[in-house]
Amino acid sequence: MQDNFEPIELEPQANKNRKLIAAAIVVLLVIILAITCALLVKYYVISTFIVDGVSMHPTLNGGNGAYEDNDRTNGDVIYLNKIAKIKRGDIVVFTPDNGIFSEKSLVKRVIGVAGDRIQIIDNTVYLNGEKLDEPYINEPMRDNDNLDITVEDGRIFCMGDNRNHSTDSRVFGTVPLDVVVGKCFLIKGANGKLRAP
Numbered sequence: 547m548q549d550n551f552e553p554i555e556l557e558p559q560a561n562k563n564r565k566l567i568a569a570a571i572v573v574l575l576v577i578i579l580a581i582t583c584a585l586l587v588k589y590y591v592i593s594t595f596i597v598d599g600v601s602m603h604p605t606l607n608g609g610n611g612a613y614e615d616n617d618r619t620n621g622d623v624i625y626l627n628k629i630a631k632i633k634r635g636d637i638v639v640f641t642p643d644n645g646i647f648s649e650k651s652l653v654k655r656v657i658g659v660a661g662d663r664i665q666i667i668d669n670t671v672y673l674n675g676e677k678l679d680e681p682y683i684n685e686p687m688r689d690n691d692n693l694d695i696t697v698e699d700g701r702i703f704c705m706g707d708n709r710n711h712s713t714d715s716r717v718f719g720t721v722p723l724d725v726v727v728g729k730c731f732l733i734k735g736a737n738g739k740l741r742a743p
Contacts, residue, residue, distance in 0.1 A: 591628055593728050595639045595653060597621040601706035601713070602653055603684050605637070605743070607736055620736040624653065624743070626728030632702060634659055634673075637730035637743045640704070642718050651727060654704035654714050655682070658697045666693040666716070671705075684708040690716065702726070 598621055599608040609621030626639055636656045658664045658673060665672040669687040672678060687709040693716060697703050701720040706712025715721060730743045 593626040593628055593639075595624050595626060595651065595727070597624060597653055600711050601708050602637070602655070603708040603711075605655075605682055605707045606653065606733065609736065622736060623734040624730045625732040625734070627731050628728040630729040630731070632656055632659065632723065632726060632729055634662070638702070638704065639727040639730070640721050640725045641727070642721065642725065652714075653730075654706050654712070656702050657705050657715070658703035660697050660699045660701060662697045662703065664693065664695050664697065664703050666690050668692070682707050685710060695720070700724070 597606045597608045602608065606624065607620075607622045624637070624639070630636075632638060634656055637653060638656055639651050639653045641651045657671065657678070663672075663674050665675075666687070669690050670677060671680065671687075684707055689710075695703065697720055700723050702723065703715045703720050705714040705716065733741050733743055735741065
């Protein structure tokens with residue numbers, strides 16, 4: 547009995563080498579594209595900020611002020627979305643444009659947006675005529691001057707959660723949206739645990 551085998555054509559070595567090179571190029575392009583996308587997101591969409599100070603206590607831990615080689619040793623790190631729409635209640639980082647803190651970025655809570663009327667009467671905050679419910683503040687305000695302001699277009703009114711130890715829109719006025727670095731979407735505590743704002 548005779549075996550009826552069909553001859554098998556073996557792929558030439560040159561074709562195998564070309565396929566391996568093509569596969570390596572595709573993998574390399576995918577890696578370059580992934581790195582490029584990550585860098586674009588980091589530069590244009592996501593940023594981080596290390597909290598320094600007590601103005602947002604108890605929401606954010608600003609550490610004890612100790613620095614080691616110019617790095618914060620124990621303050622919370624907040625992750626910012628640079629392109630998110632800003633709304634009331636958001637925690638934002640910005641650099642005031644009026645010269646009071648021209649070099650220092652600040653982190654505060656948005657109390658009012660364009661068109662909102664903010665009043666502080668007898669150390670109580672009113673938003674559009676209604677007393678503002680503020681479960682996030684450290685303690686009731688004291689020794690504040692009364693205030694009545696309507697937030698202009700393209701601006702926000704911000705205050706720290708630790709009202710008695712915060713320099714904010716009560717002092718330097720409303721904040722232009724174009725100096726806002728971003729809105730906090732994630733907090734990394736000094737203990738390394740992640741939490742929502």
